Amino acid sequence: MTTPEHPSPAPQPPVPAVQDRVHRSSAGIAGGVLLLAIGAWLGIDAIVSGTGRTPWLALAALLLVVPLVTAFTLRPAVYANDDRLRVRNPFRVVVLPWGQVAVLRSGYSNEVVAKSGKKYQLWAIPVSLRARKKAARQEARRIAGDDPAGRRTLAGGRTLAGGRDPWSAGTGAADTGPVRAETDKIMDDLRELHETRQDAESAQGEITVRWAYEVLGPAAAGAVLLAVLLATG
Structure with a gap:
């Protein structure tokens, strides 16, 4: 007598070994969305309603401006986990294992300094x-x-x-430490993560830098097209 076979459980998707903490500028995102909305409104209106060379000039301007606005407002982000720091700036993506980081420095801007001496600005964590x-x-x-x-x-x-x-009376908030600006708190967290993980075996490796051709390509094409149209006008 045979027993019914039990179906094997469905395979579960792999769980990421390391979870990223993402830091972005909410003010930059809000400003970028507003600028893109205004640019799209003016540009599309010029393309649809313009005459002569106006639609082509508007198209070239959009092709140049949209990638640049996106690069400086929506694109910047900092991803941190136990193994590395990934910095996505307007035109580059830099991956720094914690073992290659010398210091995270704050002044008029926030930046990470590699052991080689190279500095990389953290566009997503602006100083206010x-x-x-x-x-x-x-x-x-x-x-x-x-x-x-x-x-x-x-x-x-x-x-x-x-x-x-008198300024905080009645708020009911408990003081847990010194009051810090939000971006300074983020930098403190990144410094703590660096201090605890810089000697870990999984946090070693080489620094990699990749240029954002998805931003540079369209912007360059728009600049060339705009220059040609203006030169032949």
């Missing part, structure tokens, strides 16, 4: 001096509110009395 100043003011108020003396003088001569911070 305004956000830093705002965070510094919030940190000063937080410290003033925690002052055991119950009174502390802030910038501009303003004071806090009774050990309370």
Whole structure:
């Protein structure tokens, strides 16, 4: 007597060994979408309603401008995992294993410095001096509110009395550390990941750089077409 065969379970898709953390600029994305919408509106209107050479000039301008706007606003991103840092800038994609990273540096811009001395700017993590100043003011108020003396003088001569911070009173938020600008927090996280993973065997390798021909090609074609049209006009 035979027993019915049990069907084998369906194979499961492979689970990625390493999960990327993606960092992008929300302000850059919003600005890029707005610029592309305006450009598409003006360009399509010129192509449809224009006369003479106008449609061709508009088409060439769109072919040049759209890739560049996309490259500088929507494209930049930073992908980080336990093994490497992948930096997608407007015209290049740089992959740096953590073992090849010397330092992540913040100044007027955020950048990663390789052990070879080469620097790569992190376009997706822009520095906001305004956000830093705002965070510094919030940190000063937080410290003033925690002052055991119950009174502390802030910038501009303003004071806090009774050990309370009037700007944050009633928020119910618990202080877990120094107040930092959002991009500075991201850089802190990347530095911590680098420190813990730089000696790992899987985080070793060579730095690779790939040019974004999908951006450079259309932009170059648009520039050539626009130059020809203007020169022959």
